[in-house]
Amino acid sequence: MNIVRHGILLLVLYILQGLVLPWFKSGAVPLLLCVAVAGVAHFEGSGNGGVFGMFAGILMDLSVGKPLLVFTVVYTVLGIVIGALGETLFTRRFVSYIFSNFVMLIITAFIQMFSLLFFMSAPVWHLIGSALLHTVLSLVCAVPLYPIIERISHRRHKKAERN
Amino acid sequence: MKKFFTKKGMIILAAAIIIAIISGVAMLGGNRTGAVTSAADTTLSPLKKAVANIAEVCEKLYGYMHDYDRLKEENALLRAEVAGANQEARELEKLEQENKRLKDLLGFATYHTDYVFDSASIISWSSSNWEATFTINKGSANSEIEAGDSVITATGEVVGIVQTVSSNSCVCASIIDPSFSVSVLLDNVGGAATAKGDYMLMKEGLLSLDYINDLNYVLNGDTVMTSGKGGVFPEGLLVGYITEICPKPTGYGEYAKITPAADLTNAFNVFVITDFGNLK
Numbered sequence: 488m489n490i491v492r493h494g495i496l497l498l499v500l501y502i503l504q505g506l507v508l509p510w511f512k513s514g515a516v517p518l519l520l521c522v523a524v525a526g527v528a529h530f531e532g533s534g535n536g537g538v539f540g541m542f543a544g545i546l547m548d549l550s551v552g553k554p555l556l557v558f559t560v561v562y563t564v565l566g567i568v569i570g571a572l573g574e575t576l577f578t579r580r581f582v583s584y585i586f587s588n589f590v591m592l593i594i595t596a597f598i599q600m601f602s603l604l605f606f607m608s609a610p611v612w613h614l615i616g617s618a619l620l621h622t623v624l625s626l627v628c629a630v631p632l633y634p635i636i637e638r639i640s641h642r643r644h645k646k647a648e649r650n
Numbered sequence: 651m652k653k654f655f656t657k658k659g660m661i662i663l664a665a666a667i668i669i670a671i672i673s674g675v676a677m678l679g680g681n682r683t684g685a686v687t688s689a690a691d692t693t694l695s696p697l698k699k700a701v702a703n704i705a706e707v708c709e710k711l712y713g714y715m716h717d718y719d720r721l722k723e724e725n726a727l728l729r730a731e732v733a734g735a736n737q738e739a740r741e742l743e744k745l746e747q748e749n750k751r752l753k754d755l756l757g758f759a760t761y762h763t764d765y766v767f768d769s770a771s772i773i774s775w776s777s778s779n780w781e782a783t784f785t786i787n788k789g790s791a792n793s794e795i796e797a798g799d800s801v802i803t804a805t806g807e808v809v810g811i812v813q814t815v816s817s818n819s820c821v822c823a824s825i826i827d828p829s830f831s832v833s834v835l836l837d838n839v840g841g842a843a844t845a846k847g848d849y850m851l852m853k854e855g856l857l858s859l860d861y862i863n864d865l866n867y868v869l870n871g872d873t874v875m876t877s878g879k880g881g882v883f884p885e886g887l888l889v890g891y892i893t894e895i896c897p898k899p900t901g902y903g904e905y906a907k908i909t910p911a912a913d914l915t916n917a918f919n920v921f922v923i924t925d926f927g928n929l930k
Binding site for chain 2: 504505506508509510515516518550551552596599600602603607609610613614617621
């Protein structure tokens, strides 16, 4: 894993997601860190996916302003799982990259809506609608991130394909 | 000398004598410069002018070169002065804004002498799509702020409530966050109600008024103030204004939408009430 490249990617996405976009108050912020975890895990496998997921999770917890380490744990686990799927089932192409992102974004949305759903009894269909809207927005942002993440993971990706 | 008196020398001598005689005759005629000098002047005049122009250009160039360093230095000095003046203007503007906020707070604090305030700035908003929380730059290390303290503007409008306190920052739930709830009073309706954040209204920047006895007496534009019940928020803080009365999504009963009095979009500087009700 190229620590510098991955570190820069994490830092840039954290600044965008956690520090810049929330000030615009547009109603929805794309979960760029989540997209990055899915992408890196998808291209680089479970080991790197888990490590990258852990750091992205810490930043995700910071960006949503929660001291709990929920996303640190969840993104580590998801990084490992998606990485393992990338090593075994997935073809490591654009479609499977988008599918990995979709799965991660839905799980993230469910975690975030958990308290609203079970403790504040917000309308379920409304929550699902919002979750899908945020997921679609993040997936749209996942498209331009695809070549960047693929390029960062390029060598390892090729090596893994050869093996 | 012998050579000079040859044919060629004699011709030159004769020509010189003729020119001298002509010049002498011309001078007698009142032309003081002399015809030869005049003719020479006329011939050389364009050349003189050209040389003079070149000299002028050279002089200017020399002047530029000579003054360049001095002008450069002067320019740098002026630039520094302008930058200093701009910086001073910005600082003055900042101080003016701070002064206005503190004046507003002073006016508010005059009526609430028992309140203890701590000023803070909002440093970030949560990127979560499911809540409306923000982080302020004060924590347990540099203030007396505790979880549950109310966050207001300089004019006493409720902005939110402190949720968690770290050493150098605090996470606060804004007034429109789904977890926010406060006991309120309406200016023309008796009895208390509850103003609370609602996920569906959060996107619109509103909160809801619920648990009120009779919504028939509630009118658009009514002022919603904190009641002081519950001990979290002191009494008399401005929450917002009634905007609309709508049926509940379940179909049973109605609720009112409240527009927050505080401008959350442009809220950067806030005040935290760390203590109240301890007036001696």
